[in-house]
Amino acid sequence: MSEVKYSKEHEWIKLEGDTATIGITKHATEMLGDIVFTELPEKGSNVDKDGTAGVVESTKAASDVYTPVSGEVVDTNQAIVDDPSKINEDPENTAWFFKLKIKDKSEMDSLMNKDEYDKFAKESS
Amino acid sequence: METKKTSLYQLHQDNNAKFVEFAGYQMPIQYSDGIVEEHKFTRNHSGIFDVSHMGQLFIHGSEDLVNDLEKIFPLDLKKLKLNHSKYSFLMNNYAGIYDDLIITKIDNGFLIILNAACKEKDFEILSKLLNNKYEMVLDEKRSLIAIQGPKSVEILNDVIKGVEDLNFMTGNWFLFNEKKVYITRSGYTGEDGFEISVENELADKFTRKLIEKGAKLIGLGARDTLRLEAGLCLYGHELSKDKTPVEANLKWAISKERISKGDFIGSDIIIKQLNTGVQKVRVGIRPEGRIIAREKTKIFNQEDLHIGEITSGTFGPSVNGPVAMGYVENEFSKKDTKVFLEVRGKKHPANICGLPFYKKNYVKGVN
Numbered sequence: 001m002s003e004v005k006y007s008k009e010h011e012w013i014k015l016e017g018d019t020a021t022i023g024i025t026k027h028a029t030e031m032l033g034d035i036v037f038t039e040l041p042e043k044g045s046n047v048d049k050d051g052t053a054g055v056v057e058s059t060k061a062a063s064d065v066y067t068p069v070s071g072e073v074v075d076t077n078q079a080i081v082d083d084p085s086k087i088n089e090d091p092e093n094t095a096w097f098f099k100l101k102i103k104d105k106s107e108m109d110s111l112m113n114k115d116e117y118d119k120f121a122k123e124s125s
Numbered sequence: 126m127e128t129k130k131t132s133l134y135q136l137h138q139d140n141n142a143k144f145v146e147f148a149g150y151q152m153p154i155q156y157s158d159g160i161v162e163e164h165k166f167t168r169n170h171s172g173i174f175d176v177s178h179m180g181q182l183f184i185h186g187s188e189d190l191v192n193d194l195e196k197i198f199p200l201d202l203k204k205l206k207l208n209h210s211k212y213s214f215l216m217n218n219y220a221g222i223y224d225d226l227i228i229t230k231i232d233n234g235f236l237i238i239l240n241a242a243c244k245e246k247d248f249e250i251l252s253k254l255l256n257n258k259y260e261m262v263l264d265e266k267r268s269l270i271a272i273q274g275p276k277s278v279e280i281l282n283d284v285i286k287g288v289e290d291l292n293f294m295t296g297n298w299f300l301f302n303e304k305k306v307y308i309t310r311s312g313y314t315g316e317d318g319f320e321i322s323v324e325n326e327l328a329d330k331f332t333r334k335l336i337e338k339g340a341k342l343i344g345l346g347a348r349d350t351l352r353l354e355a356g357l358c359l360y361g362h363e364l365s366k367d368k369t370p371v372e373a374n375l376k377w378a379i380s381k382e383r384i385s386k387g388d389f390i391g392s393d394i395i396i397k398q399l400n401t402g403v404q405k406v407r408v409g410i411r412p413e414g415r416i417i418a419r420e421k422t423k424i425f426n427q428e429d430l431h432i433g434e435i436t437s438g439t440f441g442p443s444v445n446g447p448v449a450m451g452y453v454e455n456e457f458s459k460k461d462t463k464v465f466l467e468v469r470g471k472k473h474p475a476n477i478c479g480l481p482f483y484k485k486n487y488v489k490g491v492n
Contacts, residue, residue, distance in 0.1 A: 033346070034161040036440035037417050037447070039469075055469065057417050059160040059350055059440055081415075085161075 005108055006117035007068035009050075012092055015108060020069055023096040024056065024087065027121040033058040035084045040076040040098055047073060047100065049107050054097055056087065069107040071100030131177035132268045132328040140342050147345060148241035150178040155344035163347035164442040167314060171276040172343035173335050177268040180244025181322055182251070185234035186259040193255055194235065198228065199370075199379040199389050205230045210294045210309055212378050215247055220369040220391030220398070223250060225360055229296055229309060234259075236307065238269070238320070240360045254390075268328035272340055273318030273351075280338040281308075281319055284331070288319060302327055314348070315355025315483055353448055354441045356409060356480030362420060362437045363407055363450055371398040372452070374407040374480075405433060406458045409480040410449040410466070416473045417447045418466040424453055425465040425472060432457050435466065441482055448482045449475075 004014045010028035014021045037057035047053045047067045054065035076098045080086050087095040112120060129150045142153035166172055191202050198213045210229040214222045224243040229236045239247045248263050272281055282289040285299045288308055296309030304324055312318035323331050358364050364373055383389060387396055412418055422435040438449030460479050465472040
């Protein structure tokens with residue numbers, strides 16, 4: 001069983017066992033506009049909850065991507081580096097950013113579920 | 126100060142525009158298609174730009190006016206034919222650029238198109254320089270609409286017969302709904318196109334006609350990527366009071382005859398710079414990877430010395446890669462010079478390149 005949660009920085013996180021897949025939400029892509037550049041964390045590196053773990057740039061501006069939980073980067077999605085427009089097309093599925101082997105599952109507790117996030121996104125836009 | 130709205134505000138809203146405040150106006154940054162699609166649509170079809178925030182300055186007067194304006198602008202205005210346009214700049218005594226502009230000879234005077242952020246100040250400067258001798262109107266009753274891209278001539282000619290006969294950088298009065306509109310064949314995207322000065326009351330109706338014929342509204346976001354690919358300067362980025370036309374690599378826009386006379390504001394500095402060279406000069410820069418180097422990015426040479434700064438940088442949808450312009454020390458301004466751009470603490474390789482990044486004739490029909 002997997003659960004998807006959301007952060008206030010507009011990332012989604014899907015946990016399967018102790019592996020978390022992280023990407024940015026559709027709402028985030030709508031705010032950013034056309035994404036034309038992506039930078040991902042290095043495989044094998046460690047990232048800390050709420051720290052920067054990548055960059056996306058639209059034609060307008062650069063934005064940091066944060067990780068909602070801590071862990072070791074075990075995989076990154078080269079497809080979105082080669083063609084960043086994939087992020088606009090399918091942000092919450094095939095255009096994931098990186099996978100983490102997470103350290104502390106309880107870090108998931110403070111994140112929002114889908115209903116809470118949808119409400120948050122609506123209020124913050 | 127309350128932000129102003131152009132006469133097309135409702136039309137922008139009807140087309141799901143995202144708005145941004147620009148030079149005191151609520152302007153559309155993009156519509157639902159997004160910047161990349163809007164950019165490509167302009168290159169391949171026809172894009173409509175609301176540039177009504179720009180200043181339309183009408184100055185009336187005869188021979189004296191021409192003489193007085195020649196003291197201000199480095200152009201052969203005496204030789205400028207009726208309905209012909211030139212690109213120029215308003216400079217201070219040190220040849221620093223207050224604004225860049227398009228000046229067109231019209232009946233009994235000139236029409237000058239000014240940048241939105243500069244127009245009030247330009248008006249003051251020009252009034253002072255001309256000693257209030259002439260009738261000057263910064264016309265807020267007219268909107269300015271640009272239509273740009275390969276299909277624009279066909280579309281506009283369908284709405285206003287005869288515009289197809291205009292040559293590049295010329296204009297004329299035409300009629301729309303029995304009202305006079307002034308149309309020039311010009312623009313700022315690197316595409317064939319027109320700019321139409323139309324009364325505010327008719328702007329919405331006129332623009333909807335263009336949309337009916339297949340043109341689409343394009344926001345300021347794509348206007349910026351289009352002009353950058355075309356290697357064109359933007360005031361506040363490439364151009365400012367601290368830059369001269371020689372530094373900005375715009376000496377082509379200065380009349381040789383006027384330089385030989387040296388009798389316009391800032392001419393002594395320009396002549397000196399033309400003779401002895403400048404320290405820094407505007408260049409085109411292409412990062413080697415996909416990294417985007419934005420305004421204020423520092424530029425380094427191969428020995429890691431700081432040699433300049435980026436003034437505009439983005440992703441160019443038609444060149445399908447990052448593009449930038451900036452100022453570098455003269456000795457590093459040659460084409461193909463390798464430089465490094467510092468983005469988020471890392472130095473990324475890039476090359477100095479010729480401008481424009483995008484040339485119409487080379488890529489016709491490719492996209």
